[in-house]
Each structure stands twice: as C-alpha cells, then as structure tokens.
Amino acid sequence: MGEDNEINAARDGDSVDVMLAEWRSEWPELDVSSSAVMARLLRAARLVEELLATRLRRSAEMPIANVGDFDLLQALRRSGAPYALTPGQLRQALVVSSAGLTGRLKRLEGEGWIERCPSPVDGRSTLVRLTEEGRARFDRTVERHFQVERDVLSVLDPEERTVIADALRKLLLSLKQDTR
Known part of the structure; x- marks a missing residue:
C-alpha cells in the first residue's frame, strides 16, 4: 500500500x-x-471531560464549576458522615497541588458547598466538610453524573470494560510508584 x-x-x-x-x-x-495508547488515553480523557461539562456542570441541575470541584465534593461525600477530610487527605485523593486545592476550597466555600473548621482531634489542623445544604445538593445531582458515565461506556461490553479497567489500574499503580 x-x-x-x-x-x-x-x-x-x-x-x-x-x-x-x-x-x-x-x-x-x-x-x-506508544501513541496508539497514549494519544487515545489523552484524547478520550479530554472528550469525556468536555462531555461531562456539557451534560452536567453547565446545566442548572448541577451548578458545579468544573470537574476538579466535582471530584473534591465526591471525595467528601464518599468519606461518610461527617463528610469531612483534612486538606492533606483531599490532596492525596485528588492528586492536586496545595495551590490548586486552596483555590477549589475557596470557591466551594464561597458557593456554600463546604465549610472549613478546626479538627476536633488536632486543633492545629483544619477539616474540610460538606455543608448540609452542599450534601443535599450534591446528592440530588450525583446520580446523573454516574448515568452519563454509564452512557459513555455503553459502547463497550462488560468484558471490554473489565479489561480496560484492569489495564488502567496497572498503569496508574506504575505511575504512582514513579512519582514517589
């Protein structure tokens, strides 16, 4: 050819x-x-992020500024009552810099999603906690997020999703070791 x-x-x-x-x-x-995998990973991530932004975060039903803010709220919500984590725990869960986290916290606090308070265990430490209103708002919208994820992945059969998840887990674990 x-x-x-x-x-x-x-x-x-x-x-x-x-x-x-x-x-x-x-x-x-x-x-x-290597670009057969890497370019597809990066392009798929950008396209999925844009799709989530279009279908969820730009709608009146989910007024969350961006995917990073949504990820932070998810981390707090899945932590269980009292829905609070330290900034260090959030940085680890989100893989974000201190400066990036500070900006997110300031924005989400201003919008009423979270509050920052002293840790009852260590007075020198701060906890970031979902407000009651923030938790209720998040709970009303999170199911839509996961439905959009399921819709995106519907082109793959369950076996393909398992193979991809396993391969990406292996890659992420390798990358985590490389960043230590």
Whole structure:
C-alpha cells in the first residue's frame, strides 16, 4: 500500500490512526507505537471531560464549576458522615497541588458547598466538610453524573470494560510508584 493510500485508509479509523499513518509516512524509522495508547488515553480523557461539562456542570441541575470541584465534593461525600477530610487527605485523593486545592476550597466555600473548621482531634489542623445544604445538593445531582458515565461506556461490553479497567489500574499503580 502506498503512503497516501495508507493515510487515506487510516481516515476510516479515528484521529489517532491518521496521526500514526502520517508519522509512518513522514518518518518511518521513528517508533510512535506508544501513541496508539497514549494519544487515545489523552484524547478520550479530554472528550469525556468536555462531555461531562456539557451534560452536567453547565446545566442548572448541577451548578458545579468544573470537574476538579466535582471530584473534591465526591471525595467528601464518599468519606461518610461527617463528610469531612483534612486538606492533606483531599490532596492525596485528588492528586492536586496545595495551590490548586486552596483555590477549589475557596470557591466551594464561597458557593456554600463546604465549610472549613478546626479538627476536633488536632486543633492545629483544619477539616474540610460538606455543608448540609452542599450534601443535599450534591446528592440530588450525583446520580446523573454516574448515568452519563454509564452512557459513555455503553459502547463497550462488560468484558471490554473489565479489561480496560484492569489495564488502567496497572498503569496508574506504575505511575504512582514513579512519582514517589
């Protein structure tokens, strides 16, 4: 198959197929095979984030500013009563910098989702806690979030979802070790 034919055939696939064919045509010796996975991971993550923003966070039913804020609220909600964690626990759960966390906390506190209070265990430490109103608002909207996730993944059968989840778990555990 000629170079132009290979690129045209790749156009029947996804954008990554086209990119890989273009690289093979332009620089055949360059090993870009990793992009078959990495580019798809990154593009899928961006597209899913945009889809979630469009279907959920930009709607009146879920007035949460962004995916990072939603993730923080999820971490607090799933922690169980009293729905409170230290900033350190939140940073670990969210993989976010101190500065990034501070901005989220300030915004969510201003919007009435959370409150910050002294820890009853250690007076030098702070707890971040969902407000009663914040928990009630979150509970009214979280089921929609998971429905959208299920809708996105509906193109995959259960076995494919299991294989992908297992492979991504392995990758995440490897990346976590590399960042220590």
